[in-house]
Amino acid sequence: MDALLLNFFNPEIAAKVWPFLLQGFWTTLLLSAIVVPLGLAGGLAIAVLHSLHIRWLNWLLIAYVDFFRAFPPLVLLIFLYFGTPFLGLDIPKLAAVAFGFLLNTSSYYGEIFRAGIESIPAGQTAAARSTGLGRWQTLTFVVLPQAVRNVLPDLVSNTLEVIKLTTLASVVALPELLNNARQAQALTYNPTPIVIAALMYLALLWPIVRLLSRLEHRSVGGR
Amino acid sequence: MGAWDRFVFSFFNADIAMQALPLVAKGFVVTVQLALAVIVAGTLGGLVLAMLRSFGVRPLNWLIIAFADVMRALPPLVVIILLFFALPYTGVSLGAFMATWLALTLVLCAFAEEIFWAGILAVPRGQWEAARSTGLSRLQTLAHVVLPQAVRMTVPPLTNRVIATTKGTALGSVVALSEILNQSSSAASLAGNATPLTVGAAAYLLLFLPVVILGRWVETRYAWRK
Numbered sequence: 001m002d003a004l005l006l007n008f009f010n011p012e013i014a015a016k017v018w019p020f021l022l023q024g025f026w027t028t029l030l031l032s033a034i035v036v037p038l039g040l041a042g043g044l045a046i047a048v049l050h051s052l053h054i055r056w057l058n059w060l061l062i063a064y065v066d067f068f069r070a071f072p073p074l075v076l077l078i079f080l081y082f083g084t085p086f087l088g089l090d091i092p093k094l095a096a097v098a099f100g101f102l103l104n105t106s107s108y109y110g111e112i113f114r115a116g117i118e119s120i121p122a123g124q125t126a127a128a129r130s131t132g133l134g135r136w137q138t139l140t141f142v143v144l145p146q147a148v149r150n151v152l153p154d155l156v157s158n159t160l161e162v163i164k165l166t167t168l169a170s171v172v173a174l175p176e177l178l179n180n181a182r183q184a185q186a187l188t189y190n191p192t193p194i195v196i197a198a199l200m201y202l203a204l205l206w207p208i209v210r211l212l213s214r215l216e217h218r219s220v221g222g223r
Numbered sequence: 224m225g226a227w228d229r230f231v232f233s234f235f236n237a238d239i240a241m242q243a244l245p246l247v248a249k250g251f252v253v254t255v256q257l258a259l260a261v262i263v264a265g266t267l268g269g270l271v272l273a274m275l276r277s278f279g280v281r282p283l284n285w286l287i288i289a290f291a292d293v294m295r296a297l298p299p300l301v302v303i304i305l306l307f308f309a310l311p312y313t314g315v316s317l318g319a320f321m322a323t324w325l326a327l328t329l330v331l332c333a334f335a336e337e338i339f340w341a342g343i344l345a346v347p348r349g350q351w352e353a354a355r356s357t358g359l360s361r362l363q364t365l366a367h368v369v370l371p372q373a374v375r376m377t378v379p380p381l382t383n384r385v386i387a388t389t390k391g392t393a394l395g396s397v398v399a400l401s402e403i404l405n406q407s408s409s410a411a412s413l414a415g416n417a418t419p420l421t422v423g424a425a426a427y428l429l430l431f432l433p434v435v436i437l438g439r440w441v442e443t444r445y446a447w448r449k
Contacts, residue, residue: 007312066439069386070431072393075404075424082408083417086233087226161387164298171397178301182308191309198301205296213292216341 013192017184021193024180025200031094031166031176035101036159042102043109048139050110051117065107073104074168081172097169105162112154116147153215160208164201177201236418243410243419250406251426257320257402258389258430261327265388266381268328269335274365276336277343287336294333299391302326307398323395331388338380342373378445382438390431403427 050061068076077100084091091099120143128138148155170179181197276287294302307322317325346369354364396405407423 004313008309066432066435067428070428070435071424072390072404072427072431074393074396075427078404078408079417079420079424082411083234083420086417087230160295167298167300168394170300178298178304182304185308191305191312194301194305194309198297198305201298201301202293202296206292209292209296213337216337217344 008191008195010190010192013188013190014196017193020180020184021196024175024177027175028166028177032163034098036162038102039105039109039162042106043113046106046110047113047117050114065110068103068107073165076100076104077168093172093174097174108158112151112158116151117143119150120146156212233417234421236416239414239416239418240422243422246406246410247403247422247426250401250403254392254402257324257392260324261331262385264328265331266335268332270339272336273339273343276340277365291333291336294330299326299330300394303394303398319398319400322398323400327388327391334384338377342377343369345376346372379442382441386434386438
């Protein structure tokens with residue numbers, strides 16, 4: 001048992017790698033702070049465009065959304081990061097990661113916002129327009145606030161997924177938490193850094209999981 | 224060479240694509256096997272956990288909730304790396320296939336449990352009481368009355384979750400499992416050309432595009448009745 005503990009939670013190694021892991025943790029937060037708003041904005045744009053009911057545009061949007069929902073994000077990331085240099089392009093790591101995640105997450109957020117907008121009865125738009133509100137005013141002051149409230153659990157759930165997705169950036173050696181933990185493990189020949197990183201992910205994401213459970217059960221109860 | 228020619232040469236090179244095809248096809252088989260094994264084990268495991276939870280045994284429920292919370296909070300790639308790189312220090316060594324399978328199964332199991340549980344909760348309490356009062360046992364009530372209604376409601380969210388988890392099979396490439404992504408990226412670095420990656424990407428689309436479109440259909444077909 002002691003040997004096991006020494007392997008998986010070696011305090012000496014933990015102390016040594018802690019600053020390095022913390023650095024990775026901040027990068028994970030920074031990456032999430034870039035990727036989540038980008039995805040939200042992209043998804044919102046897709047859903048708003050979809051609500052204009054322009055037939056050819058909607059076909060394009062659905063094709064885009066389905067394409068990137070079918071494409072594993074890691075494949076997308078590797079394609080962007082290892083493929084583009086063959087073209088003579090040198091895209092910075094962070095930009096490649098952010099762009100790949102934008103393509104992937106905007107399609108998920110787009111589907112969620114679309115479901116939210118479609119959950120608002122058409123009569124609301126008609127009523128708002130008849131009071132003299134413009135198209136955009138109707139959208140921003142009447143439709144979207146209700147739409148977002150209706151799909152809030154899904155938005156939170158997807159945001160959780162996006163933050164978990166940032167671990168993929170370790171594959172292209174972006175120095176986020178998982179990347180640093182794996183490097184530290186390779187250097188120390190000890191799994192302690194990975195175990196600590198897992199605990200850090202838990203500390204970051206468990207509150208979101210709890211929040212999500214409460215939101216979901218509330219929506220079941222309120223039905 | 225112009226920019227366009229260079230693009231075609233690097234990404235759509237017919238000769239290199241032909242060379243890469245058998246490798247990617249091999250990876251395709253591994254991906255499909257892994258995905259099927261994950262779907263079956265993860266969904267069944269989730270169903271069993273949700274059924275156990277419905278019996279209301281407190282300490283057991285705490286364990287199930289803790290398991291579901293941890294597996295939903297941890298990024299799947301972290302779970303794979305824990306199982307593949309950390310577990311061997313205890314003397315248990317899983318192969319790349321086993322480690323990826325187990326990690327994705329545990330993750331799917333946790334999400335499926337939550338989805339089935341939400342479905343069970345959505346069946347009105349009166350149905351339980353009515354079924355029990357006709358003399359059905361707890362298990363019979365669950366199997367013949369509650370689950371058939373609950374499962375119907377869980378089809379759309381479960382389909383989405385299954386698609387998301389099976390796409391995670393690409394993560395196996397991190398532990399050198401020879402699935403599509405690993406096969407195509409090693410073929411790409413061997414050929415010094417990105418075309419094998421294109422072939423791999425096409426293989427993923429071939430596999431998942433029909434599933435995503437099916438999922439869209441399922442979503443409208445089994446929409447929650449409000």
